[in-house]
Amino acid sequence: MSNLDLKPVATLCAGDPSAGPVRDLLTGRTVQLGESTQVRRLLPNLGRRMVGAWCFVDHYGPDDIADEPGMQVPPHPHMGLQTVSWLHDGEVLHRDSLGSLQTVRPRELGLMTSGRAISHSEESPRPHPRLLHGAQLWVALPDAHRHTAPTFEHHAQLPEITAPGLHGTVILGSVDGATSPGTTYTPLVGVDLTLREGSTAQLPLEPGFEYAALAISGSVDVDGVRVEPGSVLYLGCGRRELPLLARTDSSLLLLGGEPFEEKLVMWWNFIGRSDQDIRQAREDWMTTARFGEVHGYDGDRLAAPELPQLPLKPRGRAC
Template identity: 50%
Template sequence: MSGPVREDTDTTATPERDRPAPACVEISDSREAHLGEVRIRRALPRRGRRTVGAWCFADHMGPADVTPERSLDVGPHPHIGLQTVTWLTDGQLLHRDSLGSEQVIAPGQLNLMTSGGSVTHSEEATGHYGGTLEGIQLWVALPEATRHGDAEFEHHAELPQLDLDGAQATVLLGEFEGGTSPGRRDTELVGVDLVMHSATTVPLRPEFEYGLVVLSGSVAVDGQALTPGHLGYLGRGRDELGVDVREPARVMLIGGVPFEERILMWWNFVARSREEIEEAQASWARRDDRFARVDSPLDRIPAPTPFWQKTGR
């Protein structure tokens, strides 16, 4: 789902590893685009901040008005080296993939697809839902030990929910305050949806680095305002985070042990070298057996040429 990683603001031509910062509040702007009927605001990756733990991509989708026939409308496309984490706060969306999965996702439900070495999927209008669509899609970089493995798809209709003073928390991935998501995780990380109505103290793990993506409303950390359209990077070394809620807010907390492997992100791929990306791009362009077919009415998305091939850089 969401737009591909592109070279001008999202990535570089060489593998990189972010250096985790000590506890801080670094606020960066999202990049805005449109896919089908839906506005996308990309908070991660950005130049200077590619990852937060193993989280390497965050696209806030909507809110947008969609119809049963027109929605995000992302045709079949390939992935390698990552997990897609799809979370809706409003509306419905249809997921199809090359494993044969066909799943409508609704608010409060988790779609988790692990690409391993190759997978193909699409995100489509449901054929029956019309109204508001809003949510977030995140990617998790897979570590060397599992990134060449088999693809998997999971749908979890129920997730752990916890009450904090001033907020309700839903655990998408990882463990948070005794609630553990059933979703697969290949590195130590956490993803939590926080619905916040008053000042809240959020428990953290000092060995994790963290980031905040505000989907609605307004919050502040250490006196710095954070609103939709920004990433708030928090560094690591905290055991709790005080959040001032300036207006009722919905906030995605992402974090994890800093990802030590150098990665190269381009288009829909998370790899370690240009050669890996070029091989995947060529396989998709050739329509060979690496990436299987998706039974979708949408057109297959063609593979662009890697920018380093066009520029010679």
């Protein structure tokens, strides 16, 4: 999914890798995505830019799109990151410049590694289900892998974890002995958790990871803090388990990973290490074939926004 902001700012990817457990509840902001979709942007957030290598989270829906076109994101470029498409309701048709054509359905993993360059589009199929509800997430690639060849993976079956009143689907990484088949380039984890009203659980964690929890639906207490859709709870590092209490039937995403210590520049749909990385990528999208061509989308591709005149500076994890 694209960042469709016409005046994107350079995102300073930041955090304190030495911090211990915290309970920092952050509110997302509403962003218009295309003509018909609004999303809640939870990362990057004021004061919290990354959680491990996770650097971008949009939560959208549930939206009734029975009489609407639904998601319509024209072809656009990516570099230096992975995109993770995750649905609770609806379908998203993915096309990319590798020739991939894949419908992603609820609890299936659509994982695109942009590496040095890729372009893709995302749209609700015609016809499409009545509801659209899900999340789009990005993972920053470390310097050693950011120029890798682009790939697309689709995993319809993912490992699950269960406990009384709890069901989990492992999106990436490993949780409680269950490991996703999705390719990762840094130690990280993403898990979708569904809890029945009144249920409690103690989820095992890696103490060297930092974590954040965001509600997809319902209301759940995460380590004693109420988390509801539109907010994300940053949890810091140093935890071996996470207590959960479902106030209603609830779903949440738990994201984590080793603190990402490289300095980054994140602008529009690009992640680089320097101002020149970003400016070259924008120029290449507008004037060359570097990012390839997406075939089959009914419409024009996105034009890149104008860059700021001042140089974009790479930043570390301190906000």
